[in-house]
Amino acid sequence: MGKPTAVYSLAISACIILFGAPLVHAGDTGKCLMCHSADGLSKRINGKQVSLYVDPAAYKGSIHGKLACVECHVDFEGQGFPHKQTAERVQCSRCHQSGNVVGAPDYTPMEEYADSVHGKAVRRGDPDAPKCGDCHGTHNVRAVEDSESSIYRANIADTCGRCHTDLTLATRHKIPGPEKVRRYKESVHGRAVGKQGLLAAAVCTDCHGVHHILAAKDPSSTVAKPHIPETCGKCHRELYKRYGESIHGVALAEGIEDAPACTDCHGEHTIMRPAEPESSVYPTHVVATCSKCHEDVRIEKQFGLPAHRLSTYIDSYHGVANKYGDTSVANCATCHGAHDIRPSSDPKSAIHKKNLPKTCGKCHPNASANFAKGSIHVLPSKEHDRGVYWVRVFYTGFIALLMASFCGYIALDLFARWRGRIRRSRDNRGGVDQ
């Protein structure tokens, strides 16, 4: 077993020589650390080598630094020293319960935790499932507002990432892959927290919950589709309000899960500023983002959405310019709004006929009522946009007829030349003269 075992034996011998075999009492932290401060102290438990080392400095600096070891490791209270039995799991809930008298926070997340994906996994006996100490730390546990704490806002992503970037764990438990944490760190939220130290920006727990983390497919999860607007709305209050009144917000609230929630347009862990080219709502990406649903035949039919919104936009000058990367032209959101999208029948809608001059006027300063006289999404047919339709029909026929005549004439001309009926007379090379 080598060095750790040797150190362990030596330490125990030293303890016995110095103290005999006294009983361990509250306040005897120093005695415990006699052995447990030896770096490398470890023991084989259930076939796994487990470190028994306690960093005295980390412990002293922790929020429990003034507590004696046996106040948590109660199974050693009054036991002989050195102890022989393996420590039992520390029960944090011994103190962390409401109405406790020892001064622990009165907040009791134990029930929430027990109901969470993590708590349930622990109950199933899953050895990988995180318990209190896996997130909060054990001997080094610190308060949430302590910047050295593993649960300090700026450190949350790394703390969750310890397991959620682990491919082995991800595969074993079918949990969302390591990509998510990495992407989050590159997102507007991750950068704000990690690079700029803006602690108000969202960290994992703001959306997923703290102790009561549930799988997204669980209907009561904070990240289940119906709850997403509310979850994002915790910080984005004004947008939440506007979205709630929009056609999408109303539909989702009515239980129509095909209606988009925040993440359907903005992404989840990948959320970027709209002005960033990687963003799904960047001016040149909006079209594709809206089209995920507005070009979906099933959704269009089921909800009676007007068809051909994408193709008619693409055919317009706005659409063409947007396709070539011009960010100044109108995309879907420029006219329809982003969070406050309303149907054109709603007088408050930006695309209500009455409001069109004002909406167009955002870019076209002189926009008059004439902007509303005709379709915006031009869909030429015998019923709609007839002018454009018949002009197309006329030109198509005219061009076809003209080209057929031209080609026919040219064919006749070439045939006549081939038959020798017209002789070359361009210059005097052959002295051609008819």
Place this chain on the structure above:
Amino acid sequence: MTKMEAAARAGERHFERFALNQRIQHVLLMASFFVLVITGFPVRYAGVPVSSEVIGFLGGFTARGIIHRAAAIVLIGLTVYHMFYVMHSKVGHSDFLALIPNKKDIRDVINMLKFYFGLTSDRPKFDRFNFVEKLEYASVAWGSVIMIGTGAVLWFEEQAMLILPKWTLDIANVVHSYEALLAFLAIIVWHFYHVHLNPEAFPMSRVWLTGKMSETEMREQHPLEYERLTNQRPDTIERVRPKAEAEK
């Protein structure tokens, strides 16, 4: 120029067909036309992969718009100049009058078809401009008016919509687009056949560069004009056959 020199040595006379002024007008028209096509078609055919390459080559969509409008200014300027030219210059005016289609052109078309189908053994005799050339001139004139008119509406869409409803701009847009296609096809099929691809001209008629046509070609292609110049109005020969005659 070796052919020209050979012709000059052979003592063949040359007739001036296009004055320098007209040749410059043609070059400006040609240049602006192709720039307008190159900068305009990627908008009409935005879904075609090569369009993106063209836009990239032009320096982006905004640059495309600027170049298109710059070429449009050249075309508009040329059109305005040309109107003054045909009204106020002697050559311009007489050529313009000669380009107006008349009943003979219809007879010429019929006779040409008769000739092609073997119903007659002689091609119709043309004057200064044949019906092909007249059709091309008329097409450029009408095409320019339509393209400049619809283009101006689309360029100044905000001002236009002070008077016009939005649907008229949609029509202007579709007309601009289809008329462009028509003009482009007319040029590459009709015009290119007559000045480049037909065996007589292949690979290219040089008249647009030199402005001159040989006596043989004149007799062959514009016999009525040739007769008129050489017999009825011999005094005009000085103007139409500058060098070869002068050197003698």
